[in-house]
Amino acid sequence: MMRTVAAVAVAVLLAAAVAAEASELKVGYYDKSCRGVENVVKWHVARAIKANRKSGAALVRLIFHDCFVRGCDASVLLDPTPENPDTEKTAPINIGLAAFDLLDDIKSAVEDRCPGVVSCADILIFAARDAASLLSNGHVHFDALAGRLDGMHSHAAEAQQDLPDSTFTIAELIQNFKRKNFTIEELVILSGAHAVGVGHCSSLRARLTAPADQILPAYRGLLAGKCAKGPDPIVPNNIRDEDAGAVAAAIPGFLPKLRKVKDFLDNSYYHNNLARIVTFNSDWQLLTEKEARGHVHEYADNGTLWDEDFSDSLVKLSKLPMPHGSKGEIRKMCRFVNHH
Ligand code: HEM
Ligand SMILES: *[C@@H]1O[C@H](CO)[C@@H](O)[C@H](O)[C@H]1NC(C)=O
Ligand SMILES: *[C@@H]1O[C@H](CO)[C@@H](O)[C@H](O)[C@H]1NC(C)=O
Numbered sequence: 174m175m176r177t178v179a180a181v182a183v184a185v186l187l188a189a190a191v192a193a194e195a196s197e198l199k200v201g202y203y204d205k206s207c208r209g210v211e212n213v214v215k216w217h218v219a220r221a222i223k224a225n226r227k228s229g230a231a232l233v234r235l236i237f238h239d240c241f242v243r244g245c246d247a248s249v250l251l252d253p254t255p256e257n258p259d260t261e262k263t264a265p266i267n268i269g270l271a272a273f274d275l276l277d278d279i280k281s282a283v284e285d286r287c288p289g290v291v292s293c294a295d296i297l298i299f300a301a302r303d304a305a306s307l308l309s310n311g312h313v314h315f316d317a318l319a320g321r322l323d324g325m326h327s328h329a330a331e332a333q334q335d336l337p338d339s340t341f342t343i344a345e346l347i348q349n350f351k352r353k354n355f356t357i358e359e360l361v362i363l364s365g366a367h368a369v370g371v372g373h374c375s376s377l378r379a380r381l382t383a384p385a386d387q388i389l390p391a392y393r394g395l396l397a398g399k400c401a402k403g404p405d406p407i408v409p410n411n412i413r414d415e416d417a418g419a420v421a422a423a424i425p426g427f428l429p430k431l432r433k434v435k436d437f438l439d440n441s442y443y444h445n446n447l448a449r450i451v452t453f454n455s456d457w458q459l460l461t462e463k464e465a466r467g468h469v470h471e472y473a474d475n476g477t478l479w480d481e482d483f484s485d486s487l488v489k490l491s492k493l494p495m496p497h498g499s500k501g502e503i504r505k506m507c508r509f510v511n512h513h
Contacts, residue, residue: 200319210287213279217278227371229305232301247292276507324495337349355486364456369410414436440480
């Protein structure tokens with residue numbers, strides 16, 4: 174009898190050691206336990222962005238898609254397995270998510286330095302912070318809180334339920350953000366992330382037939398032309414990053430605004446939006462409600478204000494907690510929960 178009780182006690186202790194509650198988040202959380210970890214992350218992100226700026230956009234999207242679903246717990250990074258074939262990344266709403274390999278590389282470098290100490294959830298936040306900073310030439314910047322644990326659960330149905338769809342109306346977008354305690358202003362601020370990156374034509378299909386008050390007909394024609402070129406091609410989210418040839422044919426007046434360095438993170442999204450030159454219905458919808466439209470004008474008028482408010486909103490995203498009472502761990506590999 175005593176033996177059994179002791180055995181149970183040991184088992185409980187072991188379980189407690191591998192799955193814990195998240196502690197308070199703080200800046201410099203790994204200063205003692207893994208000195209220099211943020212520099213390791215930054216080095217890898219800088220190298221990846223230098224090779225391909227698209228990986229930066231992917232990281233900026235990941236902070237949203239991780240944190241809006243079960244909080245920032247790296248649940249979006251879990252691969253499907255025979256036990257759990259329907260992880261978040263298999264959800265249709267997560268189409269196009271990328272940078273998983275980059276996060277694997279960073280995690281492996283961090284594990285070499287301090288095994289079992291730094292969560293994938295924190296690595297994702299550090300990496301997204303660095304990406305936003307690098308894509309904006311340092312204008313978007315903030316100190317990253319850390320101390321998150323990696324979650325044990327990941328379900329496509331939850332991603333599908335919690336993340337906004339590009340076909341949403343303004344009322345649906347506001348409601349979706351409100352559920353996570355985000356305001357109309359923050360909806361407008363965070364949507365500005367669509368200054369960078371790409372989208373699939375399937376995510377903007379309805380825009381190809383939307384009326385002229387919703388999308389500049391010349392831009393609609395440009396998108397329709399590109400989207401006819403394959404089963405589901407991708408297009409830049411920001412017209413500024415379009416091919417010169419396509420723009421010369423459809424909107425020659427825009428040619429001088431094209432940039433040599435693509436995927437620059439700034440307030441150009443708001444200028445594009447007011448000109449009805451944005452990809453998603455959800456982008457255009459921001460003009461259909463008084464308060465949201467006011468903020469679109471505000472951020473079009475003041476890029477510095479957007480840089481600052483976007484930084485603050487990313488910090489707020491990064492604080493979204495796991496569901497109350499959830500257990501977590503420090504994963505060995507970001508794609509899989511540890512074996513217990
Ligand atoms: C407001 C509601 C939002 C909707 C409906 C939405 C929808 C979308 C869609 C449909 C795509 C393209 C996916 C594809 O077809 O491949 C996309 C891309 C992207 N989104 Fe959003 N999004 C929203 C908010 C956000 C937020 C809050 C952020 C980050 C703070 C964000 C960052 C991005 C980025 C960076 C990309 C490009 C990703 C890449 O190129 O890899 N979005 N979004
Ligand atoms: C939003 O705020 C309410 C009230 O403060 C709180 O109970 C709830 O947990 C918050 N939701 C999220 C997702 O943070
Ligand atoms: C733009 O926003 C910044 C940051 O809040 C502020 O300091 C500046 O005065 C604003 N500029 C204008 C022209 O309003």
